[in-house]
Amino acid sequence: MRTLKILLVKTSSMGDLVHALPAVTDIVRAYPNAQIDWLAERPFDAIARLHPAVHKVIPIAWRKWRKTLWRSDTRQSIHDFWLNLRSEHYDVVIDLQGLVKSAVMSRMAKLSHHTSDDFGTPNLHLGYSGYDGKSIREPMAARAYHHRFNVSRQDSAVSRNRQLAAAVLGYPLNDAIDFGLHTLAMPRDWTFLGAHHVTPAPPWVAIIHGASRDEKLWDEANWLELIKHVATQGQRCLLLWGSQAERMRSERLYEAAVQAHIATELLPIVPPFLTILQVAQCLAASQSVVGLDSGFTHLAAALARPTVGIYADFDPQLAALMGVNYCIGLGGVGTPPTAEIVIKQLMCAQHFDQEYRHLWADGQIQRITRSSASRPDAVLHHMQLKDNEDNV
Numbered sequence: 001m002r003t004l005k006i007l008l009v010k011t012s013s014m015g016d017l018v019h020a021l022p023a024v025t026d027i028v029r030a031y032p033n034a035q036i037d038w039l040a041e042r043p044f045d046a047i048a049r050l051h052p053a054v055h056k057v058i059p060i061a062w063r064k065w066r067k068t069l070w071r072s073d074t075r076q077s078i079h080d081f082w083l084n085l086r087s088e089h090y091d092v093v094i095d096l097q098g099l100v101k102s103a104v105m106s107r108m109a110k111l112s113h114h115t116s117d118d119f120g121t122p123n124l125h126l127g128y129s130g131y132d133g134k135s136i137r138e139p140m141a142a143r144a145y146h147h148r149f150n151v152s153r154q155d156s157a158v159s160r161n162r163q164l165a166a167a168v169l170g171y172p173l174n175d176a177i178d179f180g181l182h183t184l185a186m187p188r189d190w191t192f193l194g195a196h197h198v199t200p201a202p203p204w205v206a207i208i209h210g211a212s213r214d215e216k217l218w219d220e221a222n223w224l225e226l227i228k229h230v231a232t233q234g235q236r237c238l239l240l241w242g243s244q245a246e247r248m249r250s251e252r253l254y255e256a257a258v259q260a261h262i263a264t265e266l267l268p269i270v271p272p273f274l275t276i277l278q279v280a281q282c283l284a285a286s287q288s289v290v291g292l293d294s295g296f297t298h299l300a301a302a303l304a305r306p307t308v309g310i311y312a313d314f315d316p317q318l319a320a321l322m323g324v325n326y327c328i329g330l331g332g333v334g335t336p337p338t339a340e341i342v343i344k345q346l347m348c349a350q351h352f353d354q355e356y357r358h359l360w361a362d363g364q365i366q367r368i369t370r371s372s373a374s375r376p377d378a379v380l381h382h383m384q385l386k387d388n389e390d391n392v
Contacts, residue, residue: 002118004034005088006169009106010048010096010161011040011060013212014276014295015319017047018179018302019157020096023165025178028053030171037088039105046276047299051180058085060105086110091119094168095130095145096161098137103130103144123170131164158322177322179302184284192278193238193271200269204238205230205346206283206300207268208291209253210246215313216292218336220249224256225339226290226346227268231257233350235287237268240279240296247273288349290342293319293329301327306349312336326352 006027010020017040024036037056038048045059060081068074085105089112095102106128116124127146133139135151142148149167151160158177166173193200209223227237239250250270257267274282279296280303283289288306291297293314301307301323309321309329316329326349330337 001033001120002114004031004092004119005090005112006034007037007039007090007093007109008096009039009094009102011102011105012044014044014047015298016157017044018295018298020161021051021179021181021302022158022177023096023161024051024053025180026162026173027165027169030169039085043276050184050280052183053180062101082108091126092168093128094165096164098131098141100138100141103141107144121170125168125170129168156320156322181303184280184303186281186284193269202285203287204236204269206238206240206286206289208240208289208294208296209249210242211292211294213313218292218310218312220253222339223253224260226343227253227257228260228262229343231262231266234266236266238282238286239268239270240282288346290346297321306352308342308345308349310337310342
């Protein structure tokens with residue numbers, strides 16, 4: 001059978017790319033021999049490379065280029081991108097982003113001259129596809145597509161991506177969400193984490209205290225309370241950072257932990273600068289993860305790590321953490337959770353092992369956590385009741 005060549009356009013941000021990963025898994029299930037390429041903005045293209053079914057990632061640096069269009073090296077980079085994108089003829093181009101700029105990028109790709117009969121799939125929509133004008137963030141973008149599909153804007157980002165890909169390629173969706181990250185290669189050792197003259201070893205509780213805006217931040221006193229709690233459990237925290245401001249915050253939290261007389265072997269780990277792949281590996285090796293509303297926190301949930309998300313400037317229901325393990329978002333616009341609530345939910349996450357996964361899968365624990373974010377004891381109580389039932 002002829003190989004179906006598909007280009008996905010999902011350029012940014014990191015969390016958006018994470019939410020597109022399940023669509024890739026769906027596609028390769030329906031078309032095992034498909035060639036799936038992905039157009040993504042640097043440095044977020046590293047997320048696309050995590051999925052084993054992605055054949056080729058085509059990086060673009062438009063955020064950088066648009067500021068220096070007059071420079072010869074920028075024009076050369078744009079030319080190289082153009083040649084890279086147009087080196088292949090695609091049967092299907094799907095714009096998962098839904099912006100005018102992503103629609104323009106989609107139309108830059110070359111199309112093949114195949115028909116749906118060549119693939120034996122009558123419901124296959126060849127050419128340029130995307131959301132219709134009512135489903136898209138920038139309705140003007142819909143004019144760029146040959147095929148437009150209505151997908152409710154009330155659905156989650158993961159669901160919208162999956163629905164659009166399924167509609168374009170003509171296959172039914174199942175309920176199982178698979179981010180395709182089971183085969184993430186892990187490092188042979190953790191020497192790249194060497195900090196304060198110590199090479200740490202997993203597991204640890206990963207802390208993601210950085211975010212794209214200051215409005216999303218959590219008070220440092222709260223982070224210290226969390227670090228102290230983790231230490232009382234005989235564990236240590238890994239303070240991940242990606243900018244100078246975040247590195248300085250990590251150092252302040254480390255010094256505060258020293259002043260709090262936390263035992264040396266339980267002091268938090270402040271790593272050097274890490275690549276996105278290295279952060280993904282650290283998250284995958286974590287016992288659990290606590291993080292702000294950021295792409296890395298969504299990646300932790302996608303990596304099936306028990307994850308507690310802290311929201312201070314957004315409704316967690318509109319950007320819900322999704323994964324096969326325990327994950328929950330706490331807080332809301334102007335109402336960040338207290339350290340006590342976060343610690344209790346971390347306890348829930350750490351108690352959530354294999355024996356509870358079937359409850360999560362059928363929605364029982366999910367319904368409790370989403371309806372009682374301010375009452376995290378409800379989840380522990382539910383688990384205790386289940387233990388009592390099992391022991392009868």
